[in-house]
Amino acid sequence: xxxxIAIDMDGTLLNNNHVVSEENADAxxxxxxxxxxxxxxxxxxxSEAKDVLAEAGIVTPIICVNGAEARKSDGTIVSTNPIAxxxxxxxxxxxxxxxxxxxxxxxDGTYSKDYDKAVATIMDVFMSASEENDYExxxxxxxxxxxxxxxxxxxxxxxxxxEDSHVxxxxxxxxxxxxxxxxxxxxxxxxxxxxxxxxxxxxxEITSVDAQKGIALTTFTAERGITMEETMALGDNYNxxxxxxxxxxxxxxxxxxxxxKEKAHIITDTNVNSGVAKAILxxxxxxxxx
Numbered sequence: 001x002x003x004x005i006a007i008d009m010d011g012t013l014l015n016n017n018h019v020v021s022e023e024n025a026d027a028x029x030x031x032x033x034x035x036x037x038x039x040x041x042x043x044x045x046x047s048e049a050k051d052v053l054a055e056a057g058i059v060t061p062i063i064c065v066n067g068a069e070a071r072k073s074d075g076t077i078v079s080t081n082p083i084a085x086x087x088x089x090x091x092x093x094x095x096x097x098x099x100x101x102x103x104x105x106x107x108d109g110t111y112s113k114d115y116d117k118a119v120a121t122i123m124d125v126f127m128s129a130s131e132e133n134d135y136e137x138x139x140x141x142x143x144x145x146x147x148x149x150x151x152x153x154x155x156x157x158x159x160x161x162x163e164d165s166h167v168x169x170x171x172x173x174x175x176x177x178x179x180x181x182x183x184x185x186x187x188x189x190x191x192x193x194x195x196x197x198x199x200x201x202x203x204x205e206i207t208s209v210d211a212q213k214g215i216a217l218t219t220f221t222a223e224r225g226i227t228m229e230e231t232m233a234l235g236d237n238y239n240x241x242x243x244x245x246x247x248x249x250x251x252x253x254x255x256x257x258x259x260x261k262e263k264a265h266i267i268t269d270t271n272v273n274s275g276v277a278k279a280i281l282x283x284x285x286x287x288x289x290x
Contacts, residue, residue, distance in 0.1 A: 066195075255272070
């Protein structure tokens with residue numbers, strides 16, 4: 001019996017227009033009406049998640065930045081799992097050594113040193129979500145992200161790292177050089193202080209080892225007296241796998257890479273075809289039969 005549903009955003013809940021379809025929104029509201037706890041689990045910062053959900057009329061708690069932050073449905077911060085500033089310096093040295101661009105996600109917003117690479121980074125996430133994505137539309141959406149101020153351009157990260165008041169949640173790294181990317185991944189993991197996953201074909205999502213969607217979801221369910229066996233998780237990329245390996249019903253999107261699908265119990269339709277709604281309705285039907 002499914003008592004909790006955790007849902008990723010990009011490539012999962014959101015379609016190729018980066019909005020929630022009416023079918024997905026209706027299915028979530030129906031699940032909630034039937035007493036099912038629904039939580040959004042995303043790599044996005046809260047500022048980049050809340051407005052999209054609000055437009056669809058979806059009110060849920062949110063696990064943000066891959067589990068580095070958890071918020072109540074009203075936006076109140078419940079918990080954080082940041083990376084110490086001193087550790088971020090070590091991570092930055094490794095990424096710089098391998099000539100890899102990266103952004104810093106903080107409690108106060110996301111920071112970048114390069115406009116063009118910031119656009120390319122978010123395009124990688126959006127394009128990786130579906131082969132059906134229209135390049136020009138994705139480019140427009142990526143530029144809007146910059147224009148809306150969701151990413152702040154700075155000349156240097158030094159002032160951010162120098163102030164302990166800056167709470168750092170994640171580094172999002174991007175490179176088209178796969179050898180450099182893999183070399184950096186290996187070196188980062190050897191430090192033993194971070195979790196490294198991916199939300200696109202050419203990126204690395206770097207968080208505290210304790211900041212993973214699966215860990216945050218385990219805490220979320222335990223606080224509500226729900227077991228992970230009674231939980232369903234839906235996702236499309238490698239930063240969702242930490243949920244898949246813990247829940248009783250892991251659902252990969254039809255647009256997910258094969259490596260992600262292999263970790264799932266069920267494969268639903270694509271994000272373009274409201275696969276989230278189909279998976280929720282199927283799970284609820286099984287619950288009613290049970």
